[in-house]
Amino acid sequence: MGSKLVLTDVYSGASEPILRFDVTRQSKDASTVPAQLRALPALPEATNVRDMKLSFSPSGEEFAINDKTFDPNRIDTQIKEGTTEIWRITNADPAETPFGPVNHTFHMHLVPFRVLDRDGKPPLPGENGLKDTVLVRPGETVRVQATFSGYRGRYMYHCHLQEHSDIGMMAQMEIV
Numbered sequence: 001m002g003s004k005l006v007l008t009d010v011y012s013g014a015s016e017p018i019l020r021f022d023v024t025r026q027s028k029d030a031s032t033v034p035a036q037l038r039a040l041p042a043l044p045e046a047t048n049v050r051d052m053k054l055s056f057s058p059s060g061e062e063f064a065i066n067d068k069t070f071d072p073n074r075i076d077t078q079i080k081e082g083t084t085e086i087w088r089i090t091n092a093d094p095a096e097t098p099f100g101p102v103n104h105t106f107h108m109h110l111v112p113f114r115v116l117d118r119d120g121k122p123p124l125p126g127e128n129g130l131k132d133t134v135l136v137r138p139g140e141t142v143r144v145q146a147t148f149s150g151y152r153g154r155y156m157y158h159c160h161l162q163e164h165s166d167i168g169m170m171a172q173m174e175i176v
C-alpha cells in the first residue's frame, strides 16, 4: 500500500515513463497458474523462406524494410493462402547511437507466428507461444514461422515502434 510502480520502455532507448500504478488498497488474489501449460501444436512444414531486413532507409533519414520505405500503392510480398513460411528478420541497425541501441519490434497483421530461434539460439523464455510481435535487437536475426490462412487480401507488417513505422518501416503483403 502506498507504493508506486512505473512502467518504463527500456528497449526503445527512450526510457520515458509509460504508465504509473498507485497502490491504494489491499485485495485478495485467488488466481493460480497451472504447473504444466498445454503443449504447443506441431509446426507445419514451411515451403518458403523470406528475408526481412530492418534498417535505416538508404537515405538515412527514414526507416525501411528491405531498403524500401512504405508505399501504399506497392505490394511487397505475395503469399499463397494456406501456405506456411519462415521469415528471417534481421535488424541491420547499430547498437550504439547517441540515443541508445536501435531496436525494432516486428509485427505482422492477419496471423500469429511462432519464434523459431534468435541467431540460431532458442527463443527467449516468453517467446514460446503464439506471438504477433517480436523484438529484434541490433545485429540479431530472428526466425519466425507463420501459416497464412483464414483470409485473402492485403495486410500490413511493420515495426511496432510507432516512431519507426510512421517514417517508412512498414510494408504490405497480399494473400492470394
Ligand SMILES: [Cu+2]
Binding pocket: 063, 103, 104, 105, 159, 160, 161, 164, 165, 169
Ligand atoms: Cu523499429
